[in-house]
Amino acid sequence: MALLELKNVTKYYAGPTPALAGVSFTVKEGEFVSVIGPSGAGKSTLLRCINRMIEVTGGEILFGDLAVSKLKRRDLRKLRTGIGMIFQHYNLVDRLTVIENVLHGRLGYKSTLAGVLGLYSREEKMQAFNIIKILGLGEQVYQRCDQLSGGQKQRVGIARALVQNPKMILCDEPIASLDPNASKIIMDYLKKIANGMGITLICNLHQVNVALAYSDRIIGINKGKVVYDGPPGKLTADLTSEIYGTESGELIVDWGERYAS
Amino acid sequence: MIKFEEPIDIWGQISPEHGYTVHGAAGALPFKPLNRQALAMRIFLLVISLLTIYALLTIDYRSVDVAKAAADTLNNLKIIFLQPDTHRLSLRDAFYEVVITMGLAFLTTLFGGVIAFFLGLLGARNLAPKQVTNIVKGFVAFIRAVPTILWVLIFAVAAGLGSAAAVIGMTFHSVSYLTKAYAESFEELDRSVIEALSASGANWWQIVFQAVIPSAATSILSWTFLRYEINFANAVAMGAAAGAAGIGFDLFMAGGYYFDLREVGLITYIILAFAMALEAVATGLKGRIRQNPR
Amino acid sequence: MQADIFTRRRNGGLLFFTLLTVLTTGSIVITRYDVLKGFTSIFRAFAWGAANFYPDAGAMTKLPDILLKLKETVLMSVASTTVAAIFAMFLALAGSSTTGLCSLSGIITRGVASIFRNIPLVAWAMVLMLAFSQSELTGYLALFFGSLGFLTRAFIETIDEVSNKPVEALQATGASYFQVVFQAVLPAGMPQLSSWLLFMVDTNIRDATLVGLLTGTGIGFSFDLYYKSMNFHAASLVVILIVITVIVVEMISNYVRRVIM
């Protein structure tokens, strides 16, 4: 069943060139989709149009049976509670503790007043504790987030998204600020989330080999247009260089690694 | 191969269909023990709120009819801002007076800058021994604690009210502000560069003029201009409160002596125009310097 | 073209010092600044100060009066700053690019803040004097208006700098506007905001002296009274007490900043 459908989505910022030019694709439930493309291709724009952090200029986005661009404010909040988001720079409130940051994921479900005062139910707290423990941060529950390493911060980000009970999680370059070690841990968690929990994942990535190794499907975009949409197995070196608009030899992709895991 | 810190097989258990089960003691942990910072923050907010409430409750409201005074003030502000006009002061005079104020600010900034330059060298941790920087810092803190107007009035006893007392009095705070700013600019030069130069046989003054000043020049000029902006505002205030020349004095006369609201309006607009122009330049310069010395 | 850098440096230096000389001479002429008198007065002032400007036994009898005025002034500074900070907070939320309603509200708020910041304190004092005469309220209101512009601008900068990433994350979870403000903007910005508040209290104690002098309230009035009646011993006591107060307040501020940061 299609969970998400984009029809001819376009986005213009101030200038005359579109950031997205007629993007269409559908995503099934539980699918792990990676979006790759050169810098400025429109990956972040695409992701932010899906949960309407950015308003699209044209086209239609359907999430389940909801037409995203037609939602009123209140319904938009409801839509967003069902979609988690993970950021390159984690976007945590550094001065708050891990548990407080994770519980922020519940705000969309609460009345404004309860959220303002930070009143969370016992179930919510337990759920947050559990997710934190499972992500291997049991020791750091009450630690302030500015004392954590990058990889730990990103796990807090994942926990915040999971505590929303989302149907889908959007990841904007989740490992771009991490070392290879922490990157692998994060990607493995994401894979588990997609396969083990049936949550749909759309993940912007800069590392082609990571996308090849982890995703069920790859969407390549260049200059706001989808230039590749298919399984990782069919992505050849030539197609990759087409996505990135370079000679194939220049790309630093370890093609051997795709079969490693 | 990288190992996980936690076994992954609990993953199935947290999927929404299975519900979120509680493991071990996690559920029993109390939520949010207050850490030191959070506690201090709360105490601070509490104390400052209580002080404010106490202060507001103990104001003597009886001596004025607050509602009437507020309405009058609103009305006065309307006249000031909507009907500015010239009476005693022609527009040309007013501009001339602003130029005088700018001149006072300039002299103050210049004297302050020259003195602060030497004090800044003595206050920079990479250029002077620790005892010396501490003395400079204490001196600067003391100067700052006396309000500018009091420096001016104290000097006025010896020099008489006027531009001399105003410039000298205002110079004190400029010295304090710029010393701190310059010292921080000098400190941005890495100790290792100084080491390299002294290893090559350069003496202290040579290092200062060949390495420290060239590398700090941009931020020194920017800080100096920021102080000029402050000094312009100060010069207006001193004109009013200490009888120094310039547009501030005219403002004081129009407002406190002739009760001429329209002229107050005109003068306010003129000062506002100059101050906002200076602010626009200052905002542009702020990008070039690292941090605020206060 | 090799030696150019040195000639350019020299010419630049020459130009700089010429300009400086011209401006200095111009300023001296236009302000009728008497250079000689200026410099000699420094020494005369110190000589005079050593001989006359110290508190004696007679001044000490004025101590209770002065302390009362001092307390009044400190309370006035604290209260006017706090109240201004509350108003500034609302303005800053409307003016910040992360929490603002639209770009227009940002431009308007910044403009208003800049106007308030640049209207001289003297003008506020003069205008308020007309209606409120020599009551305490004149001082309160003058300091309030004087602080409002400065604090608004400082708060806008703080909010922009500190919280745009977490705000984005909380919006993506479906949190409402006030939830975002209370759960992300305030926790992330509180220390910096408090630091500005403390700075403003400090500034206002010194400015209260000026306002008091102009409007006949608080410690400024005490000084003016003794100064005009040439009771310099009592006037010096006022100065000493102000110095002690400012330094103590500064020490408290620094301590609070260290703990909450």
Ligand SMILES: Nc1ncnc2c1ncn2[C@@H]1O[C@H](COP(=O)(O)OP(=O)(O)OP(=O)(O)O)[C@@H](O)[C@H]1O
């Ligand atoms: N807020 C904005 N205002 C105007 N133009 C923007 C804005 N955000 C992005 N753009 C432009 O839209 C285009 C797509 O940007 P986007 O951030 O989506 O690219 P990206 O693929 O995520 O790049 P990167 O890999 O560097 O993150 C770029 O040309 C960018 O300059």
Ligand SMILES: [Mg+2]
């Ligand atoms: Mg991006």
